Amino acid sequence: MKINILPRTNIKVALDKTRASELSEEDQENALKSLFQSFEIGTTNSFKFNLLDRNKIYHVEQIKKVSINYRLRFLGIKYFKNKLPESAHQDIQYLEAIHETHLSGFMIMAPSSLFRLKKSDDPLLFAPLGNEYYYLIHKWGNDLHPLRALMMWPFKNIWNLLGLVLLISFVATGIMPMTLFTKHPNQTTYWMLLFFNFKAIASIVLFYGFALGKNFNPAIWNNKYNKA
Numbered sequence: 001m002k003i004n005i006l007p008r009t010n011i012k013v014a015l016d017k018t019r020a021s022e023l024s025e026e027d028q029e030n031a032l033k034s035l036f037q038s039f040e041i042g043t044t045n046s047f048k049f050n051l052l053d054r055n056k057i058y059h060v061e062q063i064k065k066v067s068i069n070y071r072l073r074f075l076g077i078k079y080f081k082n083k084l085p086e087s088a089h090q091d092i093q094y095l096e097a098i099h100e101t102h103l104s105g106f107m108i109m110a111p112s113s114l115f116r117l118k119k120s121d122d123p124l125l126f127a128p129l130g131n132e133y134y135y136l137i138h139k140w141g142n143d144l145h146p147l148r149a150l151m152m153w154p155f156k157n158i159w160n161l162l163g164l165v166l167l168i169s170f171v172a173t174g175i176m177p178m179t180l181f182t183k184h185p186n187q188t189t190y191w192m193l194l195f196f197n198f199k200a201i202a203s204i205v206l207f208y209g210f211a212l213g214k215n216f217n218p219a220i221w222n223n224k225y226n227k228a
Contacts, residue, residue, distance in 0.1 A: 008143035011066065011109065011122050012136065016055070018062045032057060035131050044130035046101045056136040058126075063109060063134065067221035070111075070144060071152035074222050077106040079115050080123070088125055088138040095127075095137065103127050107134060111144070112220065156217050165205055169198040 023031065036049040060074075067074050077084075096103055108114075110123035122141050126134040145151070154164040173194040178185035181193065208214070215223075 006146035008146050009070070009122075009148055010143045011070070011072070011124055012139055014066045014070065015058055015062060015136075018065050019058060022062065029054070031059075032133075035129065035133055044128050045103050045105065045135075046099065047095075047129060047135065048099050051098055052135065057129065058134055058136065060132040060134065063126075064221055067109065068156060068217040069149050069152070071148075071155055071217050071220075072109055073112050073115055073220060074107060074109045075115060075224050077108055077125075079224050080108045080110070082114055082123070084125065084138075085140050088140060091125075091138045103137075106137075115224075152217065155214075158216065161205065161216075162202070165202050166198060168201055169194055172197045172201070 019028065032049075032054060063074050066072065092103055105128045107126040107128065108123055109126065114123055122139070122144050124136060125138045127137055129135050154161045173190065176193060176197075178189050178193060182189050
């Protein structure tokens, strides 16, 4: 029997934690009431406020934060390469029926690969409410790898990436026998070898990044052009 030591990451749970860390329940309720009192008619989907599940409403900044942490994208449904499951269509039809409206402007939050390939890693379907708020309609597929946030940490910014390169350089230098380079290894030899390793590894990483058009998480989370 296969035992999972670490639970896989549920993106909805990550969104809930992010929202809870930013606002109290009272503040969230006040923000939502203000939302439905202020958005302009015709600029968004027409939902009935009292029929919405408050736990499924998220601000774009919360979506952005989770997307950056897990290297996800938040794009219009036309960029999504997979088909919506029947259960998602049923949820859309249900919402349209009880709210007496036609929903549009759907957004998908998912790993970048799902916007290029047919896979099923934890996509979330949203509809815009207005004022940069979105309503979660449906979640399907597999939860993310439990260590995805850690694995994607180097891609959050250039400093994280350089920190990883430096760590790898220290490890590589530590396991290299310095007697291959000099008969009398000393502290100066160690730092010279570390500097050489750092330059070599950094060059490879930068070449790989530029050659494949890679970019950092904050630049791709809602960008339909950048590669992952």
